[in-house]
Amino acid sequence: MLLGFFRIMDCGSRFKDNAMIKFNNITKIYTSRFAGNIVALDGISFGVEQGEFVSVVGRSGAGKTTLFKLMLVEEKPTNGSILYNDQNIYKLKHGSLNGLRRNIGAVFQDYKLLSDMTVRDNIAYVMKVIGSSDAEIKRDVPRILEIVELSERENNYPAELSGGERQRVAIARALIHRPEVVLADEPTGNLDPYHTLDILKLLLKINEMGTTVLLATHNREIVNKLKKRVVTLEKGKVVRDEQNGRFAL
Numbered sequence: 001m002l003l004g005f006f007r008i009m010d011c012g013s014r015f016k017d018n019a020m021i022k023f024n025n026i027t028k029i030y031t032s033r034f035a036g037n038i039v040a041l042d043g044i045s046f047g048v049e050q051g052e053f054v055s056v057v058g059r060s061g062a063g064k065t066t067l068f069k070l071m072l073v074e075e076k077p078t079n080g081s082i083l084y085n086d087q088n089i090y091k092l093k094h095g096s097l098n099g100l101r102r103n104i105g106a107v108f109q110d111y112k113l114l115s116d117m118t119v120r121d122n123i124a125y126v127m128k129v130i131g132s133s134d135a136e137i138k139r140d141v142p143r144i145l146e147i148v149e150l151s152e153r154e155n156n157y158p159a160e161l162s163g164g165e166r167q168r169v170a171i172a173r174a175l176i177h178r179p180e181v182v183l184a185d186e187p188t189g190n191l192d193p194y195h196t197l198d199i200l201k202l203l204l205k206i207n208e209m210g211t212t213v214l215l216a217t218h219n220r221e222i223v224n225k226l227k228k229r230v231v232t233l234e235k236g237k238v239v240r241d242e243q244n245g246r247f248a249l
Contacts, residue, residue, distance in 0.1 A: 164195025
């Protein structure tokens with residue numbers, strides 16, 4: 001039943017030309033009144049295949065969060081482009097851009113839950129925003145709660161949950177519209193080792209169901225446990241891109 005919640009995807013062979021996501025020579029420069037130009041990303045280029053799990057690692061300030069903001073079209077690059085299924089995401093019109101954002105689920109370090117809503121209502125709210133019917137909400141919310149193992153917490157409020165449970169609610173909200181891609185930006189940054197492992201297992205479970213996962217982290221232990229592809233950023237540049245990579249800074 002859980003597999004049926006997601007679109008099943010054939011990961012196929014790894015060919016850069018067929019990548020679902022292509023970062024093409026992305027440069028992002030911020031202008032500061034006091035510090036002048038700050039180069040957050042400097043000529044970033046790499047592709048992500050459908051169904052991959054990619055860890056994007058680097059020290060604070062290396063450009064990880066900026067890269068994700070660009071992918072979500074919260075900001076635009078100074079130079080370069082991002083192609084998603086061969087479409088330049090910065091040339092999408094409003095309707096197509098909304099479709100892109102429904103295909104990308106985002107998880108952040110600070111959860112971003114609505115404190116006055118229960119677990120169930122936090123997830124249902126996201127579905128209402130994207131226009132889901134009451135019947136779809138009634139069908140899908142219990143299913144996603146089962147996936148993130150929070151069925152027994154559906155009537156609790158965020159303040160009544162542990163940090164790990166709140167993060168799982170945040171992941172459920174990111175997954176409820178069945179995205180092709182999940183961007184997880186330091187999702188374990190506020191968690192203890194036990195809950196960190198819990199979230200890591202959940203991200204792997206999501207990936208095994210066919211969802212492409214990009215994980216931004218500076219947690220060495222997580223990256224080394226995963227033994228997945230690792231893209232390392234340093235001062236806004238890609239300095240390493242390895243299959244079955246390890247955290248190396």
